[in-house]
Amino acid sequence: MLDDQRYRAVQAKDGRFDGVFYTAVRTTGIFCRPSCPALTPRRENVTFFSTPAAAVGAGYRACRRCRPDRTPGSPEWNVRGDLVARAMRLIADGVVEREGVPGLARRLGYSERQLHRSLTAEVGAGPLAIARSNRAQLARTLIETTDLPLSDIAFAAGFGSIRQFNDTIRRVYAVSPRELRRGPRGATNRLTLRLPVRRPFDGEGLLAFLRPRAIEGVELIGDDTYARVMALPHGPAVVHLTLADDHVRADLELTDLADTQAAVQRCRRLLDLDADPLAIDAALAADPVLAPLVAAHPGVRLPGQVDGFEVAVRAIVGQQVSVAGARTILGRIAARYGADAPLPMAAELGLRRTFPRPEDLADAPDDEFSMPRSRAAAFVRIARAMADGELTLDPGADRDEARRRLLAVPGIGPWTADYIVLRALSDPDVLMTTDLVLRRELTARGITTEQTHRWRPWRSYAAVHLWRAPTEERTD
Numbered sequence: 071m072l073d074d075q076r077y078r079a080v081q082a083k084d085g086r087f088d089g090v091f092y093t094a095v096r097t098t099g100i101f102c103r104p105s106c107p108a109l110t111p112r113r114e115n116v117t118f119f120s121t122p123a124a125a126v127g128a129g130y131r132a133c134r135r136c137r138p139d140r141t142p143g144s145p146e147w148n149v150r151g152d153l154v155a156r157a158m159r160l161i162a163d164g165v166v167e168r169e170g171v172p173g174l175a176r177r178l179g180y181s182e183r184q185l186h187r188s189l190t191a192e193v194g195a196g197p198l199a200i201a202r203s204n205r206a207q208l209a210r211t212l213i214e215t216t217d218l219p220l221s222d223i224a225f226a227a228g229f230g231s232i233r234q235f236n237d238t239i240r241r242v243y244a245v246s247p248r249e250l251r252r253g254p255r256g257a258t259n260r261l262t263l264r265l266p267v268r269r270p271f272d273g274e275g276l277l278a279f280l281r282p283r284a285i286e287g288v289e290l291i292g293d294d295t296y297a298r299v300m301a302l303p304h305g306p307a308v309v310h311l312t313l314a315d316d317h318v319r320a321d322l323e324l325t326d327l328a329d330t331q332a333a334v335q336r337c338r339r340l341l342d343l344d345a346d347p348l349a350i351d352a353a354l355a356a357d358p359v360l361a362p363l364v365a366a367h368p369g370v371r372l373p374g375q376v377d378g379f380e381v382a383v384r385a386i387v388g389q390q391v392s393v394a395g396a397r398t399i400l401g402r403i404a405a406r407y408g409a410d411a412p413l414p415m416a417a418e419l420g421l422r423r424t425f426p427r428p429e430d431l432a433d434a435p436d437d438e439f440s441m442p443r444s445r446a447a448a449f450v451r452i453a454r455a456m457a458d459g460e461l462t463l464d465p466g467a468d469r470d471e472a473r474r475r476l477l478a479v480p481g482i483g484p485w486t487a488d489y490i491v492l493r494a495l496s497d498p499d500v501l502m503t504t505d506l507v508l509r510r511e512l513t514a515r516g517i518t519t520e521q522t523h524r525w526r527p528w529r530s531y532a533a534v535h536l537w538r539a540p541t542e543e544r545t546d
Contacts, residue, residue: 076118079104080111086268086348089141092119094130101125106136120144122242123203124194131244139207142266143338145346149498149527151469153178154192157185158200159465164331166201167228168303177466205229206242208331213250216261218327220247226327259327260415263334265318267343270351270369273313275538276341279373282393283384286401287422288408299411300336300376301424302329308415309337318343323415339465339496342371350498350528354535357524359515363535370534378463378494379456380425385489386449386481387441399441406438407431428456448481455479463494492530501529511536 071091079087085105094101095111101119102108119125122138132138147158156178160166165174174197175182186196193200209227212218218226224235224247239247273294281291289298297310305325312319318341322333338344347369355364364370375381383403388396407430408423416422431453436446455461461475469491476487485504492500501522502508512522525532 073118076104077113077116080106080116083107086346088138089144089268089344090120090146090346092122092125092138093117094119094125094128099130100133101130101138102133103136103138103141106133106138108133108135119194121193121195121200121203122207123200126203126206126242127195127199132242134243139210140266142268143344145268145344145349148342148344148496151497153180153185153188156466156468157189157197158193161197161200162204162331163335163465164228164303164329165466166197167205167328167331171197174466177462177464201228202238203242204331206238208334209235209239209247210243210250211263212261212330213247215263217258218261220251222327223247226330228328228331259324261320261322261324261330263320263322265320265334265338265343267315267317268345268347269316270347271313271315272347272367272369272371273315273318273341275367275534276371276373277313278538279534283397285397285404285425288401288404288425290419290421296340297419297421298376299413299416299421299424300333301409301427302326302332302336304329306409306411306413306416306424307333308411308413308419308421309333310415310419311337311341313341321415323413325413335465336376339374340376342374342496345371345498347371350531353528354525354532359517360525360532360535363539367535367538370531370538372496372498372530372534373493374496375493377425378467378490379428379453381494382452382456382463382476382490383425383431383449385486385493386445386452388489389445389486391441399439403431403439407434428453432457444481448479451479451481452476463490465495467495469495469497492533498530499527501525501533505533507540508533508536511539 076091080093083105087104092101093104094117096115143162147155160174160177165177171182175185178185190196205227209223212223212226221232224232229235236247277291277296280296284291294313295311300307300309307322307324307329310321320337324330324333351364351368355361384400387399404423404425407426411421411423431450434450436443436450439446463472472495473487473491476482476490485502488500488502491497503519522529
């Protein structure tokens with residue numbers, strides 16, 4: 071996108087570009103979202119940045135009126151699979167806070183110098199600066215929406231010290247943390263946050279996909295709510311999400327507040343909240359075959375995940391069995407190998423445990439899962455590979471490499487590998503040509519596999535529309 075195009079978006083106060091780029095005004099020293107209601111600055115006074123970190127690094131502070139830290143994340147990082155996009159997804163998940171920049175570089179398979187050079191060249195800031203900017207955004211949200219003491223917020227947001235927390239907040243927002251807060255506060259590990267969403271948002275369709283697949287004791291899905299237990303780096307957590315048209319309310323209870331950023335990002339991945347629905351819908355609606363489906367359900371999202379390993383087990387268990395049958399087996403696996411979730415919020419919701427981690431199933435016998443041993447052996451092999459670090463399904467995984475490694479595992483075929491890459495790695499351009507429902511829908515609509523290339527890079531979203539179509543046709 072050229073700078074002149076960006077400026078026209080700013081002139082139009084176009085909210086579609088909020089989170090895609092940021093507008094910095096040299097005469098005020100402030101950076102804003104494109105839709106900021108303030109008077110449009112003169113073109114010669116404007117500089118554009120792709121991340122808040124780059125704007126802060128250039129000496130600008132966040133606008134107090136339009137709150138650029140309240141925008142969804144850039145959809146670009148979901149679409150792309152290159153080094154920069156993988157790094158941005160991992161930084162958002164809190165890897166820098168947990169493992170430092172060296173750990174981030176190791177996960178990506180590059181040197182720290184090359185990683186820093188690539189990020190700086192494209193987004194205008196290195197990994198540490200991007201992580202620091204993310205911490206500041208999370209800290210401000212926690213300051214303004216929770217009852218946590220400021221010292222707890224500093225560490226929940228990932229800062230290493232109170233001094234670093236105070237200095238960063240002052241630099242980004244030009245006020246102290248205490249000035250951002252009003253009223254007395256108390257301590258709690260329960261948080262209520264508002265997650266921004268790009269509209270339109272087909273939350274109803276997303277829950278309709280997830281509901282019949284909910285694992286007993288792990289997940290609970292209502293008319294407009296989704297709740298579950300998550301296994302996070304520092305212990306289990308419980309999340310209760312309430313979906314609205316323009317936002318998602320997230321009620322969280324954490325074992326350790328240091329997992330706040332990871333919990334928020336996994337909720338965003340689960341619901342595909344950083345997608346650009348207008349761009350996706352426009353591309354798919356250009357095809358007369360898909361246009362009626364897009365018109366009926368604008369803003370379709372990919373059903374994501376909070377744990378890549380869980381998706382892999384789901385995919386293997388679901389081979390050639392009904393959704394209900396797979397759900398029963400998954401419930402037994404969770405009951406046998408999942409960890410207890412001793413959190414009050416879990417008990418209140420009737421949730422009991424996390425889904426097992428790879429190390430929990432790596433040594434499991436393959437003859438106790440009420441399913442063909444060959445299929446059980448496949449997910450045990452996946453568990454071992456992930457526990458040993460030979461396979462990764464985290465946000466920074468190389469999608470093509472992950473698919474290649476999955477296909478090398480006995481018992482993993484193209485359908486299973488594609489399903490895992492679509493859901494676990496949020497790949498927007500997977501067309502599962504071996505899926506029976508999709509094949510039937512493509513044939514019924516006279517579409518060949520070659521013709522589906524016109525849907526790129528949004529073939530995963532086209533698949534969601536086609537999966538949904540036959541169910542609705544049977545109920546009409």
